[in-house]
Amino acid sequence: MELSYQEKLTLIRLSEVKRVRFEELVEKTGLDQVAVMRSVLGLQSKGLARLEERSERIAKLTETGRRYVEIGLPEWRALAVLREKGRITLDDLRDVLTEDELKPIVGLLRKEGWASVRKENGKLVLEITEKGLKAGERPIDKALKLLAERGIVPLNEVEKLVPAKELKRRKIAEEDTTTERFVEITPEGEELVRKGLELKEEVSTLTPELLKSGKWREVEFKRFNIQAPVRRFYPGKKQPYRAFLDKLRRRLIEMGFIEMTVDSLIETQFWNFDALFQPQNHPARDWTDTYQLKYPKSGGLPGRDLVERVRASHEHGGDTGSRGWGYVWSPERAMLLMPRAHGTALDARQLAKGVEIPGKYFTIQRVFRPDVLDRTHLIEFNQIDGFVVGEELNFRHLLGILKRFAVEIAGAKRVKFLPDYYPFTEPSVQMSAYHPELGWVEFGGAGIFREEMTKALGVDVPVIAWGIGIDRLAMFKLGIDDIRYLFSYDLRWLREAKLVW
Numbered sequence: 001m002e003l004s005y006q007e008k009l010t011l012i013r014l015s016e017v018k019r020v021r022f023e024e025l026v027e028k029t030g031l032d033q034v035a036v037m038r039s040v041l042g043l044q045s046k047g048l049a050r051l052e053e054r055s056e057r058i059a060k061l062t063e064t065g066r067r068y069v070e071i072g073l074p075e076w077r078a079l080a081v082l083r084e085k086g087r088i089t090l091d092d093l094r095d096v097l098t099e100d101e102l103k104p105i106v107g108l109l110r111k112e113g114w115a116s117v118r119k120e121n122g123k124l125v126l127e128i129t130e131k132g133l134k135a136g137e138r139p140i141d142k143a144l145k146l147l148a149e150r151g152i153v154p155l156n157e158v159e160k161l162v163p164a165k166e167l168k169r170r171k172i173a174e175e176d177t178t179t180e181r182f183v184e185i186t187p188e189g190e191e192l193v194r195k196g197l198e199l200k201e202e203v204s205t206l207t208p209e210l211l212k213s214g215k216w217r218e219v220e221f222k223r224f225n226i227q228a229p230v231r232r233f234y235p236g237k238k239q240p241y242r243a244f245l246d247k248l249r250r251r252l253i254e255m256g257f258i259e260m261t262v263d264s265l266i267e268t269q270f271w272n273f274d275a276l277f278q279p280q281n282h283p284a285r286d287w288t289d290t291y292q293l294k295y296p297k298s299g300g301l302p303g304r305d306l307v308e309r310v311r312a313s314h315e316h317g318g319d320t321g322s323r324g325w326g327y328v329w330s331p332e333r334a335m336l337l338m339p340r341a342h343g344t345a346l347d348a349r350q351l352a353k354g355v356e357i358p359g360k361y362f363t364i365q366r367v368f369r370p371d372v373l374d375r376t377h378l379i380e381f382n383q384i385d386g387f388v389v390g391e392e393l394n395f396r397h398l399l400g401i402l403k404r405f406a407v408e409i410a411g412a413k414r415v416k417f418l419p420d421y422y423p424f425t426e427p428s429v430q431m432s433a434y435h436p437e438l439g440w441v442e443f444g445g446a447g448i449f450r451e452e453m454t455k456a457l458g459v460d461v462p463v464i465a466w467g468i469g470i471d472r473l474a475m476f477k478l479g480i481d482d483i484r485y486l487f488s489y490d491l492r493w494l495r496e497a498k499l500v501w
């Protein structure tokens with residue numbers, strides 16, 4: 001039979017006394033209470049010992065009772081004054097009794113026969129009696145003594161002296177129930193001890209010393225119950241959404257994407273709109289769809305050549321064969337500053353800077369757009385934008401990549417594509433994924449960048465691009481149905497949110 005060190009120790013100590021109060025057994029083993037209880041339960045389940053619980057009615061000294069132990073019961077204090085003076089009025093007792101004790105005192109003394117009571121000139125006069133002079137220890141005094149000595153006394157013992165009701169009425173003691181625990185060894189337990197138990201100290205940590213000295217071969221290792229329930233533990237960890245973004249970034253890098261970064265959240269309209277072939281009179285450039293910077297209002301434009309190519313593209317299509325938008329392009333307008341409204345601005349910057357062909361790029365950006373806050377809309381949110389550039393790319397590649405994003409990264413089960421419109425892509429597509437509680441949620445746009453855009457930026461091969469509302473993807477992944485929760489301070493959520501992947 002497999003016994004732990006503590007079980008063996010407990011069993012051996014128990015065999016010395018056969019039957020013992022639990023508290024005493026704790027003392028005998030020198031272990032702590034929890035360890036002994038665990039051992040006793042272990043022994044019990046192996047049939048070597050029995051734990052017996054007995055509840056018992058007891059009387060317990062009250063606060064008032066404790067005071068009486070110190071200064072004496074009120075009737076004794078009153079009697080002392082009577083004995084001294086022979087004849088007294090109630091006023092003479094005010095020094096030795098409280099107001100509460102004074103009220104019932106006449107009745108008490110009379111009941112005991114320690115004083116006679118008369119009324120003289122409208123005042124009560126108490127006179128000591130023969131019995132009062134000889135008065136000695138009564139049952140209630142004995143009960144009080146017993147309680148004083150032990151604090152807690154079995155009810156039946158007290159009741160041999162005074163009814164518990166009486167003690168309760170006088171607020172000396174109150175009734176209660178305690179559970180006493182006894183541990184008893186079984187014949188099987190005794191048998192086992194008789195055969196001899198080897199008591200080897202158990203080791204719970206394997207130390208370098210044990211390993212070096214080779215002593216690990218001799219010692220006995222403590223067994224751990226890895227199924228035992230433990231206390232919940234909340235170690236420090238990354239904010240769940242931050243963790244999600246970090247993992248997403250790593251994943252994309254692993255997939256061979258190059259990350260595009262930028263220092264500022266502020267962008268010129270040139271990079272946010274113009275370089276993307278979005279005409280300056282396009283409604284989405286209005287203050288209703290994007291924010292503008294109050295101060296400073298304007299920033300700088302990139303090199304002349306690039307600006308001229310973008311201008312040409314807008315005004316007449318440049319050398320793409322397109323007719324462009326057919327209006328007079330304004331550099332001042334393009335210089336206006338705004339909080340970046342989409343991550344796609346970084347695509348434009350990268351294409352202008354030069355790209356590897358074939359190549360894959362991505363960026364995770366904080367972007368800003370006026371909106372009404374609700375469960376699926378924030379005015380400040382995160383986008384993951386990316387593009388793939390290569391000679392042979394076509395629309396089918398784009399759909400394939402997008403589907404992979406939605407299914408693998410967002411864990412969406414159902415995805416659908418719908419035709420859409422963006423000034424910078426042709427064709428354009430919008431994607432939605434099915435959320436179990438919110439229904440179809442649009443989470444991104446994509447398309448093939450128009451030549452009017454890519455050529456002006458200096459790239460002459462197909463570029464397929466997408467922009468995804470990453471917060472919405474995270475909702476799927478983190479299993480939440482309110483986008484605002486991603487930035488929540490709710491400690492419970494922060495502690496218990498699963499780290500995904």
Ligand SMILES: N[C@@H](Cc1ccccc1)C(=O)O
Pocket residue numbers: 341342343344385422425444445446447465466467468
């Ligand atoms: N920038 C677009 C998404 C998009 C990116 C790239 C190509 C097409 C569309 C948006 O924010 O909605």
